[in-house]
Amino acid sequence: MNDVRWGVLGAGWLVNQATAGAIHHAEGATLQATAARDLARAEATQPVRAYADYRAVIDSPDVDAVYICLSNDAHLTWIRAALAAGKHVLCEKPMVLTAADAELAFAEATAAGLLLVEATWSRWHPRMRRLVDVVTSGGLGEVEAFLGTFTFPAVPEGNYRLSAEHGGGALYDIGIYPLHALYACLPDVEEVGVVAVDRDLGGTEVDLTTKAALTWPNHPSGSGAASVVASFTMPESQRLVVRGAESETQIDDDQAFTSWRQASQLRVGAHVESFAPVDAYQVMFEEVSSLIRGGEGWALPPRDSLRVARTVDAIRAAR
Numbered sequence: 001m002n003d004v005r006w007g008v009l010g011a012g013w014l015v016n017q018a019t020a021g022a023i024h025h026a027e028g029a030t031l032q033a034t035a036a037r038d039l040a041r042a043e044a045t046q047p048v049r050a051y052a053d054y055r056a057v058i059d060s061p062d063v064d065a066v067y068i069c070l071s072n073d074a075h076l077t078w079i080r081a082a083l084a085a086g087k088h089v090l091c092e093k094p095m096v097l098t099a100a101d102a103e104l105a106f107a108e109a110t111a112a113g114l115l116l117v118e119a120t121w122s123r124w125h126p127r128m129r130r131l132v133d134v135v136t137s138g139g140l141g142e143v144e145a146f147l148g149t150f151t152f153p154a155v156p157e158g159n160y161r162l163s164a165e166h167g168g169g170a171l172y173d174i175g176i177y178p179l180h181a182l183y184a185c186l187p188d189v190e191e192v193g194v195v196a197v198d199r200d201l202g203g204t205e206v207d208l209t210t211k212a213a214l215t216w217p218n219h220p221s222g223s224g225a226a227s228v229v230a231s232f233t234m235p236e237s238q239r240l241v242v243r244g245a246e247s248e249t250q251i252d253d254d255q256a257f258t259s260w261r262q263a264s265q266l267r268v269g270a271h272v273e274s275f276a277p278v279d280a281y282q283v284m285f286e287e288v289s290s291l292i293r294g295g296e297g298w299a300l301p302p303r304d305s306l307r308v309a310r311t312v313d314a315i316r317a318a319r
């Protein structure tokens with residue numbers, strides 16, 4: 001079967017650090033085209049063709065699917081343009097900034113018969129998939145409590161993460177990782193309730209820290225409780241603990257959401273499971289490419305992107 005020919009929009013930090021290489025290494029995928037505002041940066045990703053114009057990639061007849069890696073505010077515009085041009089889309093997280101935009105984007109993808117997937121790469125990591133399997137198969141008993149934290153201490157001046165106009169802020173940037181993990185562990189919960197929110201802007205225009213207490217109806221205990229923390233000002237740490245009625249699972253290292261090409265472990269009760277080093281970005285491109293070609297593969301379900309987007313809306317509204 002032919003490779004899926006990917007067109008990439010943007011050649012910033014993530015494309016250079018990880019995702020251009022992941023496409024080059026992925027089975028069933030070719031880096032056909034990259035566009036960046038600066039042609040030299042697009043060329044540096046070593047595509048078959050480089051452009052200084054995003055539109056040129058979208059309109060290219062030799063591009064089958066578009067990977068969007070632009071600042072968050074630009075995602076919706078380019079998702080819609082790519083879908084309208086008949087391309088499948090894999091878009092960096094957060095896919096869009098509101099649940100209404102997510103609904104619109106998925107509706108257009110469905111109408112066009114095209115795949116639209118949010119590239120929350122942590123969900124493709126075999127350890128995360130195992131954690132989700134352990135929890136959703138009932139191995140821990142009913143989920144009673146969840147702790148998900150993703151924090152690091154500084155964002156460089158001028159980075160879009162500090163700009164409200166560009167969809168910055170800790171909740172959009174890193175808070176969505178624990179929220180995706182939470183909803184993956186709660187397949188029967190349509191929407192968690194927001195109990196309390198603490199957001200710290202620290203004199204900037206975006207949330208430097210967001211802490212959210214969340215809840216959902218549970219049986220027989222009454223309710224489950226989740227605590228999610230995202231911060232650009234707290235020490236570097238990523239933790240994930242899922243407490244069931246009978247046992248718990250947790251990721252002990254500080255790479256719960258960004259383990260990349262390194263061996264990793266998952267604690268399930270008293271037992272520790274080991275995972276070989278893996279590039280979850282590459283797994284993501286391989287599986288989405290396979291789905292595009294009509295083969296086997298897993299993609300983050302639209303329902304999960306929608307559930308997370310609604311909760312992000314609710315947390316932002318509670319501010």
Ligand SMILES: NC(=O)c1ccc[n+]([C@@H]2O[C@H](COP(=O)([O-])OP(=O)(O)OC[C@H]3O[C@@H](n4cnc5c(N)ncnc54)[C@H](OP(=O)(O)O)[C@@H]3O)[C@@H](O)[C@H]2O)c1
Nearest residue numbers: 010011012013014015036037069070071072092093094121
């Ligand atoms: N999955 C992950 O592990 C992960 C990690 C980091 C980031 N991300 C996501 O990936 C996306 C890009 O993040 P990044 O860290 O690579 O950011 P970045 O280095 O700042 O790149 C952002 C890209 O946005 C484009 N852009 C267009 N107009 C812009 C403007 N007015 N101001 C700033 N940028 C503009 C730039 O494209 P040109 O190249 O054309 O100039 C730039 O390459 C974001 O959605 C982010 O949430 C995901």
